[in-house]
Amino acid sequence: MQQTRPRASLHTIGCRLNQAETALLADRLRKDGYDLVDIGRQTDLLVVNSCSVTEQAEKDCRHLVRQTLRHSPAAFVAVTGCYAQTGVEALCREPGIDLIVGSQYKMHLPDYLPGPQALRKQPAPHLLHTRKIDRGDFVMSGVGHYESTRANLKIQDGCTFMCSFCIIPFARGHERSRRLDDVLREAEGLAERGHRELVLTGVNVGQYREGGRSLLDLIQCLEQIDGVERIRISSIEPTTIPDELLDHMAASPKVCRYLHVPLQSGDDGILQAMHRRYTVKEYTALIEKAVRLIPDLGLGTDIMVGFPGESEKEFANTFALANSLPFAYFHVFNFSRRPGTAAARMTDTVRPATAKARSRSLAELSRAKRVAFYQRYLDQTLPVLFETRDATGLWIGLTGNYVRVGVATRSDLSNRICEVVLTGVMDGLAVGHLAETGR
Ligand code: SF4
Structure with a gap:
């Protein structure tokens, strides 16, 4: 009988750097045989890349663990990131966490999982943590997995x-x-x-x-x-x-x-x-x-x-x-x-x-x-890298200088750089129309 592939949800709290690290962990877990599923869906493994910059970020981490265990009570829960480095005691008190990985071992987290087919809830969290973090320059394996452009x-x-x-x-x-x-x-x-x-x-x-x-x-x-x-x-x-x-x-x-x-x-x-x-x-x-x-x-x-x-x-x-x-x-x-x-x-x-x-x-x-x-750019033509459609159907993208642009079109603009004439500003978005078909 064919074994089903285990599911893994990864979630980043905090900064862009955490996002970059989560993307590399996601890439590795995919190669290890996991299907990546969105947060909130049933899963066999939850990996939280946490943040400790504010008290709220720490609360968000604990909340996410509880929320996931409500819909996936058997999910193996691994917490890494800044909160896993600075808040070990609080995380150990949080029920349902199986693995806590401090900053020193963060990028090796997949090595410390029991294996895709052997994930089991643990009676107490396994802790990989050192106070000291290497000072030397570093390499990282893999290529980040991103859904985004x-x-x-x-x-x-x-x-x-x-x-x-x-x-x-x-x-x-x-x-x-x-x-x-x-x-x-x-x-x-x-x-x-x-x-x-x-x-x-x-x-x-x-x-x-x-x-x-x-x-x-x-x-x-x-x-x-x-x-x-x-x-x-x-x-x-x-x-x-x-x-x-x-x-x-x-x-x-x-x-x-x-x-x-x-x-x-x-x-x-x-x-x-x-x-x-x-x-x-x-x-x-x-x-x-x-x-x-x-x-x-x-x-x-x-x-x-x-x-x-x-x-x-x-x-x-x-x-x-x-x-x-x-x-x-x-x-x-x-x-x-x-x-x-x-x-x-x-x-x-x-x-x-x-x-x-x-x-x-x-x-x-x-x-x-x-x-x-x-508004400085109204009536001007700017190159926009399009990423996704928003809920209203507008294609959304960014200029190099960080103007968020929305365009209404039936064309698929995903990952295309197109010249856009900006015609207005609404709801924090510059809107316009395509000046040409784009690249
Ligand atoms: S100590 Fe914190 S706020 Fe200051 S430069 Fe470093 S990361 Fe930024």
């Missing part, structure tokens, strides 16, 4: 910047880079599978250093790969962006004119307490230079509200700076006290209701800035 490509891990609010240096360890030849190997594999845009991901990608090669050197190698048509830098710390990188972004036909540069606060006192490595003046000078050098730059940022000591005055400084700089959007985060970090010991806390109100007003400002950025 764009693929994330992990190039770096860990961080040594030690911002006072951030648990990542504890969860992911010291900064280290992926071997350049190994990055190129996966990039070639992704291009062969038809991914036309690669998003370079890491914790602190500007710190990429491998064998004397920098992020810019890596990008120049990636540009040589046939089939890679767009290279996007996911998020990059302001102190790690050299002028040469800006110059290259301005000149390259493949590097997206897009920068996401975390600001966190627009107040020097708060930036100092956060242990960020720049002042408002330095950040502003960088952004002004980037915008001057790179025409049509799409610029995004992260802003944190409710950091200890943020009174009305400090928040007003942040709001004013966020308003004055040419951001196309920002992501707003509420400060979340993370045990073990320097900020966890700070006492001058902000009331949650105040932080929430600040977050709302910044989110509102971000929406307005996004609309204004999109």
Whole structure:
């Protein structure tokens, strides 16, 4: 009798880097004989790649485990990722988890599964965890499995910047880079599978250093790969962006004119307490230079509200700076006290209701800035890489500078780059029509 293939659901909580790692784990599990099924469907194996950046992210992980066990009570549950590194005790208390894999062993998780046909619930979780995480540069096997058009490509891990609010240096360890030849190997594999845009991901990608090669050197190698048509830098710390990188972004036909540069606060006192490595003046000078050098730059940022000591005055400084700089959007985060970090010991806390109100007003400002950025391109023709249809039937895609575009057409635009004339902005989307049949 033929054995049915076991099913595996993988779920990522948190950042793009986690997504890149989950995609590699998915690729490996497929090769090991699992059928990948969407989260929420019955499964034999659940793998959660977790996050510990906020308390909410940790709750989401535990919630997902419970939810899955409700519809698949016999599912073998494996938890890896940052929460598996920093929250072992809490995860051990959570019923139904069979395997906990800390950061050191994360990418080898499939090796620690009992085998596709031998998955059984365990009386207690098996724990693979070390406090120390390797500091050396690394390689990763396989090619990420993505359903999406764009693929994330992990190039770096860990961080040594030690911002006072951030648990990542504890969860992911010291900064280290992926071997350049190994990055190129996966990039070639992704291009062969038809991914036309690669998003370079890491914790602190500007710190990429491998064998004397920098992020810019890596990008120049990636540009040589046939089939890679767009290279996007996911998020990059302001102190790690050299002028040469800006110059290259301005000149390259493949590097997206897009920068996401975390600001966190627009107040020097708060930036100092956060242990960020720049002042408002330095950040502003960088952004002004980037915008001057790179025409049509799409610029995004992260802003944190409710950091200890943020009174009305400090928040007003942040709001004013966020308003004055040419951001196309920002992501707003509420400060979340993370045990073990320097900020966890700070006492001058902000009331949650105040932080929430600040977050709302910044989110509102971000929406307005996004609309204004999109409106700059009305009546212009831009190349859009289309990904998927939305619920209303519009084909949705992105420009290189991160304008989200919707087009109504009966043609199948999936994974095609088409010239689009933008005609309007609605619901956070630039809408338009095809200027030609596209590629
Ligand atoms: S740069 Fe700061 S915020 Fe970013 S990962 Fe490193 S420590 Fe965390």
